Amino acid sequence: MRITSGKYRGLLLKVPKSLEIRPMTDKVRKALFDSLGPAVSECRVLDLFCGTGALGLEALSRGAKEVVFVDCAREAVSLVQKNLELTGEKRGKIFKLELPRGLSRLKGPFDLVFVTPPYGKGLAKRTVLSFPVDLLSAEALVIVEERAGEELPLETPLLTKFKQKRYGQTELHFYRRK
Numbered sequence: 001m002r003i004t005s006g007k008y009r010g011l012l013l014k015v016p017k018s019l020e021i022r023p024m025t026d027k028v029r030k031a032l033f034d035s036l037g038p039a040v041s042e043c044r045v046l047d048l049f050c051g052t053g054a055l056g057l058e059a060l061s062r063g064a065k066e067v068v069f070v071d072c073a074r075e076a077v078s079l080v081q082k083n084l085e086l087t088g089e090k091r092g093k094i095f096k097l098e099l100p101r102g103l104s105r106l107k108g109p110f111d112l113v114f115v116t117p118p119y120g121k122g123l124a125k126r127t128v129l130s131f132p133v134d135l136l137s138a139e140a141l142v143i144v145e146e147r148a149g150e151e152l153p154l155e156t157p158l159l160t161k162f163k164q165k166r167y168g169q170t171e172l173h174f175y176r177r178k
Contacts, residue, residue, distance in 0.1 A: 003058055004033065007061045008057065008060070014079050021052065021073065025170075035165075044068075044137075047067055047070065050071045053079065053080035057083055059112065060089055070096075074096070077096045099123065109135065110135060115128065115142065124144050137177070141175070143175075144175070148168070148171045159178065
């Protein structure tokens with residue numbers, strides 16, 4: 001698993017020893033960031049259910065201003081710390097929080113949010129329905145990864161889905177702030 005582009009392109013990341021953490025594949029991550037283009041630059045990014053931190057690290061590599069990494073698993077927090085150390089980055093903060101309950105403890109606003117929970121547990125839907133108003137900037141973009149075929153809402157009180165892309169067994173759902 002490696003960073004696909006930007007300042008840290010090619011950097012090999014530490015990977016999980018357990019099967020509890022399911023990182024987004026390099027192919028899907030590259031397609032996602034290529035579709036986002038320069039919009040990542042200067043964003044304040046929130047990486048929820050961050051696992052290895054690959055999404056947030058990719059954002060930092062492509063010019064994000066800051067990334068906040070959040071996961072409840074001790075192994076994930078440790079992996080993100082190690083992967084941040086590989087880059088020498090100081091623009092990353094790590095929080096060990098249970099999600100979606102812990103969203104209220106985070107200080108927004110964020111411009112770009114990744115939601116990549118374990119598949120099939122309803123966490124993606126519960127998380128997008130739980131965003132506090134002050135967590136997202138007016139132009140916020142929220143990208144949710146879930147197993148293909150899992151239903152996510154077209155709208156929430158705060159968000160509207162505008163795009164959905166499938167990559168094998170993975171689907172990405174793109175939301176904008178209303």
